[in-house]
Amino acid sequence: MLVLVIVYLIVLLILSLLAEKMGKRDSEGYFLAGRSFGPILLFFTMAATNFSAFFFLGFADAAYTYGFGEYGVMALGTALMPIMFYVIGRKAWKLGKEKGYTTAPELVGKEMKSRGLRILVMSVMIVFTLPYLAVQAVGAGYIISALSGTDAFIGAVIVSIVIGLYVSMGGMRASGWTDVLQGVLMFSAMLIAGIFIAGALGGFSAAGESTYRSNPELFTRAGSFFTPSIWLSFMVLWIFADPMFPQMFSRFYTAKSEKSLKWTMTLYPFLIAFLFLIPVLIGVWAKGLGISAPKNQVMIVMVQNYTPPWVFYLVMLGALSALMSTADSQLFAVSTMFVRDLNIGKRFGEVGTSVLVTWAIVAGTIAYSAYFFGSKADIMGFLVKNAFSGLVVLAPVFLGALYWKGTGRLSAIASILIGESYVVLAGMKKVPNLGVLDGIVALVITAVSLILLSLAEPRLTDVFEKS
Amino acid sequence: MTELSEKRKRMIFAGGLVLLVALSMDFWNWTSAVPLVLGMPFWVIWNILIVLATGFYFLMFSLYLWRN
Numbered sequence: 369m370l371v372l373v374i375v376y377l378i379v380l381l382i383l384s385l386l387a388e389k390m391g392k393r394d395s396e397g398y399f400l401a402g403r404s405f406g407p408i409l410l411f412f413t414m415a416a417t418n419f420s421a422f423f424f425l426g427f428a429d430a431a432y433t434y435g436f437g438e439y440g441v442m443a444l445g446t447a448l449m450p451i452m453f454y455v456i457g458r459k460a461w462k463l464g465k466e467k468g469y470t471t472a473p474e475l476v477g478k479e480m481k482s483r484g485l486r487i488l489v490m491s492v493m494i495v496f497t498l499p500y501l502a503v504q505a506v507g508a509g510y511i512i513s514a515l516s517g518t519d520a521f522i523g524a525v526i527v528s529i530v531i532g533l534y535v536s537m538g539g540m541r542a543s544g545w546t547d548v549l550q551g552v553l554m555f556s557a558m559l560i561a562g563i564f565i566a567g568a569l570g571g572f573s574a575a576g577e578s579t580y581r582s583n584p585e586l587f588t589r590a591g592s593f594f595t596p597s598i599w600l601s602f603m604v605l606w607i608f609a610d611p612m613f614p615q616m617f618s619r620f621y622t623a624k625s626e627k628s629l630k631w632t633m634t635l636y637p638f639l640i641a642f643l644f645l646i647p648v649l650i651g652v653w654a655k656g657l658g659i660s661a662p663k664n665q666v667m668i669v670m671v672q673n674y675t676p677p678w679v680f681y682l683v684m685l686g687a688l689s690a691l692m693s694t695a696d697s698q699l700f701a702v703s704t705m706f707v708r709d710l711n712i713g714k715r716f717g718e719v720g721t722s723v724l725v726t727w728a729i730v731a732g733t734i735a736y737s738a739y740f741f742g743s744k745a746d747i748m749g750f751l752v753k754n755a756f757s758g759l760v761v762l763a764p765v766f767l768g769a770l771y772w773k774g775t776g777r778l779s780a781i782a783s784i785l786i787g788e789s790y791v792v793l794a795g796m797k798k799v800p801n802l803g804v805l806d807g808i809v810a811l812v813i814t815a816v817s818l819i820l821l822s823l824a825e826p827r828l829t830d831v832f833e834k835s
Numbered sequence: 836m837t838e839l840s841e842k843r844k845r846m847i848f849a850g851g852l853v854l855l856v857a858l859s860m861d862f863w864n865w866t867s868a869v870p871l872v873l874g875m876p877f878w879v880i881w882n883i884l885i886v887l888a889t890g891f892y893f894l895m896f897s898l899y900l901w902r903n
Contacts, residue, residue, distance in 0.1 A: 436875065436876055436878075439879055439882060440859075440879070443882060443883075443886050444859045444885060447886040448852075448855065448856070448859075454896070454901055458901070572873045572875075573871075573873055575874055576875055577874055579874075580868070580871060587871075588868035588876065589865050589866070589878075596862065596865065599859075599860065626901070630901055631897075633893045634893045634894045635890075636893070637886050637887065637889040637890035637893065640886055641887050641890070642883075645883065649874075
């Protein structure tokens with residue numbers, strides 16, 4: 369079945385070659401696909417970028433452990449998140465078009481007239497995106513290993529190199545076009561997996577009722593990890609953190625018109641309603657069946673055991689698509705930030721420098737993957753504790769830059785540093801747990817700091833100037 | 836008059852968003868596991884309905900509040 373994977377990878381490369389030929393090789397053409405994404409393309413690229421390794425691998429594992437509550441904490445907040453397409457996306461799109469912004473740090477830095485703030489925001493985004501990028505490569509390694517029996521690390525290396533190839537060839541247009549193919553593959557594969565596994569277990573009702581008899585604790589939130597405060601925490605976290613991922617934010621700029629953003633916003637919850645349910649059902653059923661699987665492989669074991677071989681291969685390809693569509697967007701977003709926000713594109717041109725940076729990141733990702741395979745860190749804990757908590761800290765500053773003229777430059781910098789300090793301390797368990805996710809406490813601390821410091825900043829500046 | 840109706844629209848949509856968040860916190864279902872509907876606890880069906888309602892909310896939002 370290695371042939372199927374090779375054919376799939378070749379198709380991706382052909383798509384990126386076409387993207388390269390169709391698009392202009394200038395900065396706006398390469399980094400933002402000429403701001404030309406229509407509603408369907410933007411919807412697929414947003415969804416495929418957002419639904420990652422966790423969607424295909426970690427989600428079923430979490431449901432296996434925590435039960436049906438996993439659906440609520442993931443789906444409700446992710447469905448509400450597109451409100452940010454209006455609150456942040458619409459303004460970012462307009463300003464991007466008017467002033468030529470390409471990255472998220474560029475917007476906040478130039479609107480606030482602070483080079484220091486721009487570099488700080490870029491640094492935070494890179495620090496919390498690169499590990500996430502490595503997680504996608506790790507997931508790809510598991511899938512290639514399940515498909516062909518090769519070492520998982522080798523699989524991660526192959527996928528990283530292919531992503532590097534098509535991103536460097538076709539830029540944002542290649543990333544968007546491949547996202548459509550990958551999106552269709554992943555959504556249909558997940559749907560088919562759910563139908564076949566349910567069929568093998570006697571139907572949705574029979575599978576659920578059987579699991580309820582053996583594991584009723586998976587069917588209630590009473591006494592579980594899902595307290596009301598944790599439930600609300602996840603909703604707030606997804607709404608504010610998701611748009612702060614640079615690969616999501618940069619897609620706001622690619623919209624052809626506001627119509628593209630509106631349609632993406634509207635279609636998003638309808639996709640989530642059913643698509644997020646399937647991995648949760650599979651995870652819960654797996655527990656009921658007494659399935660034992662290595663970490664992050666509940667989905668793989670279930671598909672292996674309860675579907676015909678062709679479905680297994682399709683699902684594995686879908687999973688690979690989910691991983692690659694997120695990873696390529698992250699890789700491209702990070703390389704774009706390096707080039708634009710550090711302004712290092714003078715010698716080889718912005719596009720040429722971006723290609724060089726892309727390959728440097730691919731090398732770094734491979735090295736990080738090697739470490740990750742050794743540490744065996746849990747995907748869910750890793751994502752929430754590091755990437756989401758760290759990035760959600762940026763949300764108040766973006767909202768301030770877009771909506772409140774009183775936002776102070778130094779206050780913005782200070783509030784981010786305060787918020788990130790809390791994230792580090794919370795990650796090291798040096799602060800007491802308040803019964804909500806660390807990211808929510810960090811978000812509140814940052815927002816309050818930003819407001820109070822901004823109110824005080826003009827007076828403090830006067831005092832310093834007079835003295 | 837136009838400004839007033841615009842304000843009213845904003846208030847209605849803000850209220851709708853708050854309502855969606857409030858309905859997502861289904862305290863009344865918190866300790867229940869049954870009845871099962873299609874092999875899932877009823878509160879999961881409730882969650883699915885809220886997600887679908889969010890989609891309809893965004894559709895109305897796009898049509899009536901978010902103007903180009």
